[in-house]
Amino acid sequence: MTPQQIIENATIPGTRSILVLGSFEKRVTVYAQQVRALNLVDALLSENLIRPEGGKVAIIGGGAAGITAAVALARATPRLDRLDLFERSPAVLALQHGSRRFLHPHFYDWPAAGSEADNAGLPIMNWTAGPAGDVATTLRAEFEAARHNSVLTLHADSTVSKLVPSALGPIRVVVDKGSAVGRIYDLVILAIGFGLEAHLDGETPSYWSPSGLAAPILTQLQNPLLFVSGNGDGGLVDFLMAAFNALEHHQIGATLMNLDLGAARAELELIEHEAWAPGADVDLLAAYRARLGPLIPAPVWQEIADRLRPGVRIHLHTNEARLLRRTTALHNRLGVYLVLEADREVGGNVIMVTTGAEFEGGIPKRGEVRIAGQAPFEPWRRFLRLGPDSKPNLRPFESLLAGYPGAVNPPLSATRPESPTLTASASARFGGPAPAPAAEPTPAAPAAGAGTLVAGVARAGTGAVLWSCEVGPEEVGQIWSGGRIVALHCDITAADAAALAPVLARLGAHAAGFTLYTKDVAGWRASSGALCASKALPGPDVDIRFSVAEWQAVTLPGPGVELAAPVLAATIQSRLDREVLRQLHVILYDILGPAAVPTGWPIEPALRQRLWDQWSQWHTALAANDDSCRRFLRLLTSEDDRQPAGEAALVGLGPKTLRPFMTTSTVFALAFAVTSGIPVSPAGVHPGNLASKQLTGHSCGVSWINERRLGMRGVMEQGWTTGVVLLSQLREAVRMMEGDLRMDRSISDAAAVGTIAPGEEPLIIGADDGFVAALEAGEPELRAYLQSIIRWRAESSAPTLEEVDHDAA
Numbered sequence: 001m002t003p004q005q006i007i008e009n010a011t012i013p014g015t016r017s018i019l020v021l022g023s024f025e026k027r028v029t030v031y032a033q034q035v036r037a038l039n040l041v042d043a044l045l046s047e048n049l050i051r052p053e054g055g056k057v058a059i060i061g062g063g064a065a066g067i068t069a070a071v072a073l074a075r076a077t078p079r080l081d082r083l084d085l086f087e088r089s090p091a092v093l094a095l096q097h098g099s100r101r102f103l104h105p106h107f108y109d110w111p112a113a114g115s116e117a118d119n120a121g122l123p124i125m126n127w128t129a130g131p132a133g134d135v136a137t138t139l140r141a142e143f144e145a146a147r148h149n150s151v152l153t154l155h156a157d158s159t160v161s162k163l164v165p166s167a168l169g170p171i172r173v174v175v176d177k178g179s180a181v182g183r184i185y186d187l188v189i190l191a192i193g194f195g196l197e198a199h200l201d202g203e204t205p206s207y208w209s210p211s212g213l214a215a216p217i218l219t220q221l222q223n224p225l226l227f228v229s230g231n232g233d234g235g236l237v238d239f240l241m242a243a244f245n246a247l248e249h250h251q252i253g254a255t256l257m258n259l260d261l262g263a264a265r266a267e268l269e270l271i272e273h274e275a276w277a278p279g280a281d282v283d284l285l286a287a288y289r290a291r292l293g294p295l296i297p298a299p300v301w302q303e304i305a306d307r308l309r310p311g312v313r314i315h316l317h318t319n320e321a322r323l324l325r326r327t328t329a330l331h332n333r334l335g336v337y338l339v340l341e342a343d344r345e346v347g348g349n350v351i352m353v354t355t356g357a358e359f360e361g362g363i364p365k366r367g368e369v370r371i372a373g374q375a376p377f378e379p380w381r382r383f384l385r386l387g388p389d390s391k392p393n394l395r396p397f398e399s400l401l402a403g404y405p406g407a408v409n410p411p412l413s414a415t416r417p418e419s420p421t422l423t424a425s426a427s428a429r430f431g432g433p434a435p436a437p438a439a440e441p442t443p444a445a446p447a448a449g450a451g452t453l454v455a456g457v458a459r460a461g462t463g464a465v466l467w468s469c470e471v472g473p474e475e476v477g478q479i480w481s482g483g484r485i486v487a488l489h490c491d492i493t494a495a496d497a498a499a500l501a502p503v504l505a506r507l508g509a510h511a512a513g514f515t516l517y518t519k520d521v522a523g524w525r526a527s528s529g530a531l532c533a534s535k536a537l538p539g540p541d542v543d544i545r546f547s548v549a550e551w552q553a554v555t556l557p558g559p560g561v562e563l564a565a566p567v568l569a570a571t572i573q574s575r576l577d578r579e580v581l582r583q584l585h586v587i588l589y590d591i592l593g594p595a596a597v598p599t600g601w602p603i604e605p606a607l608r609q610r611l612w613d614q615w616s617q618w619h620t621a622l623a624a625n626d627d628s629c630r631r632f633l634r635l636l637t638s639e640d641d642r643q644p645a646g647e648a649a650l651v652g653l654g655p656k657t658l659r660p661f662m663t664t665s666t667v668f669a670l671a672f673a674v675t676s677g678i679p680v681s682p683a684g685v686h687p688g689n690l691a692s693k694q695l696t697g698h699s700c701g702v703s704w705i706n707e708r709r710l711g712m713r714g715v716m717e718q719g720w721t722t723g724v725v726l727l728s729q730l731r732e733a734v735r736m737m738e739g740d741l742r743m744d745r746s747i748s749d750a751a752a753v754g755t756i757a758p759g760e761e762p763l764i765i766g767a768d769d770g771f772v773a774a775l776e777a778g779e780p781e782l783r784a785y786l787q788s789i790i791r792w793r794a795e796s797s798a799p800t801l802e803e804v805d806h807d808a809a
Contacts, residue, residue: 002539002703002729003043003425004710010040012190013403015165017049021191022065023394024406026327028194030096030127030135031105031120032419033065037191038122041072042426046540047709050187053079058173058185060160062087062094066191067143068125072430074150075124082185083152086175088159093140095196099132099208101237102250107257108329109419111269116257122422123431131250132208161396163188190397194388197234202365204384207234212381213241214248221380223313223350227369230385231318231325236332238383239316243339243351245309255307256331264295268334275326278595284324288337296338304342315379317354317371423541452513453484456556457500458491465492465500465568468560473571476507477579480655485513489554494523499569502647505531506576509544510654519551537652538637538661539703539729544652573650577630578623580662583655584633585619587663588612599664601767604778611670618670618682628684635689636662636701641721643686664728665701668767671775672697672726675783676790687721695723703729720762730766763793 001009010019021040022033044050050057050073057073059066062085070085077083091097105120105127106112118129127138146152155175164172173183200206217224226242228235240252247255261268271291275282316323316336324333343351360370363384368376394401401407455469471478479486486508494501505528508514518524525548532544563571590597592612596605603611622629634649635641637657669690673680683691690697698720705714710730765771765786774785 001039001423002541002709003046003423004703006039006043007047007049009406012400013405015171015400016169017187018163018165018171018400019044019187019189020401020404020406021061021069021189023190023192023194023390024404027108027419029105029108029419030064030103031122032108033063034068034120034122034125035420035422037065037068038072038124038426038430039420039423040189041069041076042423042429044187045076045429046425050077050080052077054081055187056080056082056185057084058171058183058188059083059085059191060173060188061085061191061193062089062092062154062156063191063193064093064139065193066189067092067139069189069191070152071125071143071146074146074152076429078150080151083150084155084173084183084185085152086155086158086160086173088157090156091140092143092154092156093136095193095206095208096132096136098210099136100210100214100248100250101132101208102129102248102253103132103135104129104253104257106419107253107331110257110330111265111272123427129250131248159396163397163400165400192390192393192397194390195393196389197384198386198389199363199365199384200389202384203382204365207238207385211238211241211249213238214246216246217309217312219380223311224380225313225315225377227315227317227377227379227382228385229317229383230387231320231323231328232385232387233328233332234385235316235318235383236324236328236336238385239314240332240335240339242312242314242383243309243343244307247307252335253331255303256335259300259303260297261300262295262297264292264297267291267295268330272326272330278597282326283322284326284333285322285337285340288324288334289341292337293341300338301342301345304338305346308339308342313350313352315352315354315377317357319356319358321356323353323355424543425540453479453486454489454554454556455486456489456491456554456560457504459496460562463564464562465565466560466562467568468556468558470557472561473563473568474575476572477575477582479507479511480576480579481582483512486511487515487517487554489517489551489556490524491519491551493518493520494527495520497527499566499647501527502531502651503569503572505546506651506654507572508546509651510656511546514546516546516548517551517554518548521548521550524548531648531651535707536648538657538701540707542652542656542660544654544656569647573630573647574626576650576654577626577633580633580654580658581619581622581629583658584662584666585615587659588615588666591663591667599667601664601667601772602776603667604776607671607674607775607779607782610674610779611667614670614674615666622682625684628682631684631686632682632689633662635698636665639700639702639705639718639720641687641698661701661703661729663701664767665699665726668726668728669697669699671782672699672724672765672786675779676786677783678724678790690722690724690726696721697724697726698722699726699728701728715764720764723762725762725764727764728767730764731768732766763789765789 010021012018012020019040022028022036025032055077057080059070066085070083073080073083104118106115106117109115120127125139125142127135147154159176160173161176162174164174170184170186171188173185173188175183197207228239228242237249241247241249244252271282271284271287274280275284324336340351340353343349354371354374357372360372363386364370364382365384368378369382370376453469453471458466460466467473478484488504488508490504492500504516508516509532516524528546528548534540537544591599592608592615596608622632634645634653637653638649640649678692678694680690680692680697683689683696688696688698690699703710705718708714710727712732715727715730770785774782
């Protein structure tokens with residue numbers, strides 16, 4: 001997500017400077033909340049929404065998100081006038097204090113790469129997997145250090161009862177136990193946690209309290225009954241603690257994470273992929289039973305059976321139709337499945353599962369449990385994990401939050417199955433100064449057979465270059481499509497590389513992994529650093545840098561291909577263009593085809609088919625014409641249409657910029673072609689990347705210009721070369737684009753010397769709410785929307801009656 005998107009998703013409508021941090025997310029872990037906090041603080045600083053000197057910021061909530069945001073601001077803006085954190089408990093991270101519940105930063109992301117790493121890997125407020133109380137101690141220590149070394153102030157035992165925003169921006173924070181005088185802030189971050197679980201006013205202990213299930217069950221009762229209700233992670237974890245014999249939560253987590261599943265792991269990952277496919281409705285427990293059972297190795301079944309708790313009965317209940325929902329941690333789901341199957345096969349069927357049944361007579365906080373269709377019973381211990389009781393935390397802010405979209409629809413970062421990731425900008429801001437180039441570690445030489453693709457580039461004669469690689473220049477797109485890791489040994493200095501430098505930079509920038517080994521380390525680092533600089537990219541948070549290391553001797557595959565340097569460069573560039581086009585084609589099929597993968601732009605089905613039909617025609621034409629293909633793709637990721645463009649302009653064009661910058665800009669171009677009444681198609685020559693008999697156009701997906709976020713001023717100052725400009729990441733309405741005309745200047749005025757006449761300035765169309773709504777409504781609405789814009793411009797460009805009379809006089 002871009003800084004603008006992060007801020008837009010967090011800001012409460014009707015206010016200018018009250019933002020919500022993590023209060024309505026669905027993937028709520030300590031790590032996920034910390035990442036959201038760092039991304040939000042970085043976005044606020046990137047967009048200059050916090051005064052670095054003299055600013056006043058309040059944070060409400062002392063959970064993981066709140067204290068991480070506080071420490072981040074304390075470090076990044078040491079000259080704030082005030083940085084106050086309000087927490088209604090006596091201390092921050094009060095829930096986790098002393099808790100033995102297991103926290104692992106990447107537990108919910110398994111089996112993704114890196115998910116087994118114990119280290120959170122955060123630039124600040126970092127921690128490692130362990131009991132929640134230990135994690136809280138680590139984080140609290142860093143928070144306290146920030147308090148003693150900065151303006152950060154903790155107001156503990158302070159309940160904020162009201163926020164009073166003003167039309168001018170500042171917000172008054174009212175605290176229940178003191179005067180509100182002086183508590184005026186430029187910006188307030190609501191980092192309100194979910195609080196305690198619901199229904200703790202009975203026999204159920206809090207999830208964070210020390211659990212009696214981690215000890216032996218000691219009672220005179222024969223086969224005591226343990227009752228667990230809940231289909232979320234809390235319910236599944238308590239079920240596992242009830243089922244396993246006197247194991248702490250972290251011991252259960254380690255057991256599940258260390259299981260050698262053999263062939264079953266690949267099948268488990270396939271089921272997970274199917275469960276998250278658009279429109280999927282997978283009964284996970286049924287799928288596990290049908291497809292995993294025969295593949296689970298016998299030692300796994302034996303280990304699970306050996307750890308089951310003897311002499312108890314367990315009743316697991318949910319009112320949902322199915323046990324195991326996809327939003328819970330895969331390890332927890334796997335553990336429940338293994339326990340159920342082991343109990344059924346070797347444990348004596350002491351576990352009962354009830355699904356799709358409601359409680360009768362209310363929530364059974366104590367006494368008898370009454371479930372529809374069953375006889376009443378009274379368990380020895382009960383664990384009701386029926387969600388958080390967040391209403392008391394949110395009640396003081398109900399009126400403000402009534403219009404916050406994230407309170408109804410989960411924010412973007414909550415709808416994905418994986419945890420949020422730290423943006424490149426946030427990582428760079430909070431990670432400290434980058435090391436000097438000389439300190440860059442030298443990667444080890446790739447081992448034969450390790451899966452690394454070894455390639456070589458060397459001088460072969462007058463103007464010729466030898467390309468040595470099992471993948472030839474004609475097939476070089478396979479490096480991107482196959483996710484290959486490349487070790488390129490270049491025996492040419494950066495100064496002598498000429499046209500090859502941007503080619504190799506582009507190849508490496510978008511490869512899954514790329515190291516350039518050279519004797520000219522300083523030269524190539526300087527060259528690649530300039531070619532991969534952020535200024536040349538279509539937006540922030542895109543890291544296309546690659547490693548440059550000292551030359552290492554290696555056996556190169558032979559015999560190699562000898563070509564003139566310009567021919568080699570042109571061949572590789574052309575094949576990389578085709579690979580980008582191929583990947584764009586695949587992504588557009590996902591978006592416009594039957595899967596209808598969401599992009600944030602919902603498209604009416606019939607219109608979606610029309611756009612796909614149009615794209616099929618364009619794709620055929622682009623695949624047949626290298627010049628049109630390059631021009632179309634390059635301008636999707638660049639506002640710069642100067643001639644000649646040069647090879648360096650292609651470095652940012654590849655898989656890493658494809659999804660964020662090229663997909664919606666292509667959809668925008670297709671929508672314009674289909675419904676505007678102007679049948680544009682990809683252009684093969686300057687200017688722009690779209691053309692028709694009537695006009696030229698430029699469809700562009702950049703999110704910044706000259707390293708400043710896309711906004712009206714920057715757009716109007718840009719030297720566009722076409723009659724129409726389509727900006728998929730500009731959210732301004734088109735009619736706002738004429739706002740810079742002075743009162744003494746008409747759109748029909750003639751041009752002054754050295755300027756463009758107002759009527760000849762490009763028509764700039766952004767993807768505002770009206771455009772997105774028209775996409776969702778269908779072709780007639782979109783046609784009316786776009787044609788109204790074109791009609792408005794035509795009418796605005798015509799001389800008025802007053803102007804005609806004045807000219808006649």
